[in-house]
Amino acid sequence: QSVLTQPPSVSAAPGQKVTISCSGSNSNIGNNYVSWYQQLPGTAPKLLIYETTKRPSGIPDRFSASKSATSATLGITGLQTGDEADYYCGTWDSSLSAMVFGGGTKLTVL
Amino acid sequence: QLVESGGGLVQPGGSLRLSCAASGFTFKSYGMIWVRQAPGKGLEWLSYISPGSSIIYSADSLRGRFTISRDDAKNSLYLEMSSLSAEDTAVYYCARDRGYYSSGSYRDLWGQGTLVTVSS
Numbered sequence: 001q002s003v004l005t006q007p008p009s010v011s012a013a014p015g016q017k018v019t020i021s022c023s024g025s026n027s028n029i030g031n032n033y034v035s036w037y038q039q040l041p042g043t044a045p046k047l048l049i050y051e052t053t054k055r056p057s058g059i060p061d062r063f064s065a066s067k068s069a070t071s072a073t074l075g076i077t078g079l080q081t082g083d084e085a086d087y088y089c090g091t092w093d094s095s096l097s098a099m100v101f102g103g104g105t106k107l108t109v110l
Numbered sequence: 111q112l113v114e115s116g117g118g119l120v121q122p123g124g125s126l127r128l129s130c131a132a133s134g135f136t137f138k139s140y141g142m143i144w145v146r147q148a149p150g151k152g153l154e155w156l157s158y159i160s161p162g163s164s165i166i167y168s169a170d171s172l173r174g175r176f177t178i179s180r181d182d183a184k185n186s187l188y189l190e191m192s193s194l195s196a197e198d199t200a201v202y203y204c205a206r207d208r209g210y211y212s213s214g215s216y217r218d219l220w221g222q223g224t225l226v227t228v229s230s
Contacts, residue, residue: 002152032212032213032214033209033214033216034214035214035215035216035217037217039153044203044220044221044222044223045145045153045203045217045220047216047217047218050208050209050216050218051209051214056218088152088153090153090155090217091214092211092212092213092214092215094212096170097167098155098167098169098170099143099155099158099167099211100155101145101152101153101154101155102152103152104152
């Protein structure tokens with residue numbers, strides 16, 4: 001059971017927009033930065049978002065993120081078939097003194 | 111880049127040492143972590159080590175069986191694993207950690223992973 005809760009799967013058509021939620025608590029998301037990772041099939045995770053809303057260089061602005069209280073959200077616009085992947089949120093949990101990840105969300109671009 | 115090695119087939123109850131060779135950046139200046147991913151499952155954080163090894167955190171679920179360490183002179187990160195069971199079968203990744211760990215740091219560089227299979 002992950003400390004951070006993500007929907008197991010989401011889907012949308014090419015060109016559409018999708019959001020992926022990550023729900024936590026005050027001991028993690030509520031008081032810390034959130035990062036997001038994309039894992040394409042058979043590859044290592046890749047950083048998409050850091051410090052809750054920032055994109056590393058090379059990540060297109062189709063990817064965005066936000067946070068409200070104890071929940072974070074990743075948004076992807078202009079969906080492409082190449083966006084099909086597993087997406088994970090992550091942060092620090094001060095009660096556990098541990099880094100934590102969400103359970104992951106599989107994105108299907110129909 | 112980061113390159114893991116040391117994975118393979120190990121019998122239940124056995125031990126294994128994973129290595130992560132870093133290049134292209136000043137290794138000693140960065141915190142590092144180990145993460146694993148069991149077949150068909152999500153990411154599981156295992157352990158964090160700060161620059162200079164002054165701060166180490168590990169997942170409670172490991173029950174002290176895994177030990178993270180680093181050798182800055184060799185630009186290498188290690189994970190010593192003992193009392194292995196089938197539940198430890200996974201791809202093990204090392205990653206570079208950025209930011210301050212206890213305010214929500216992030217992993218901006220990952221290795222390709224090394225597979226550990228625990229089976230008799």
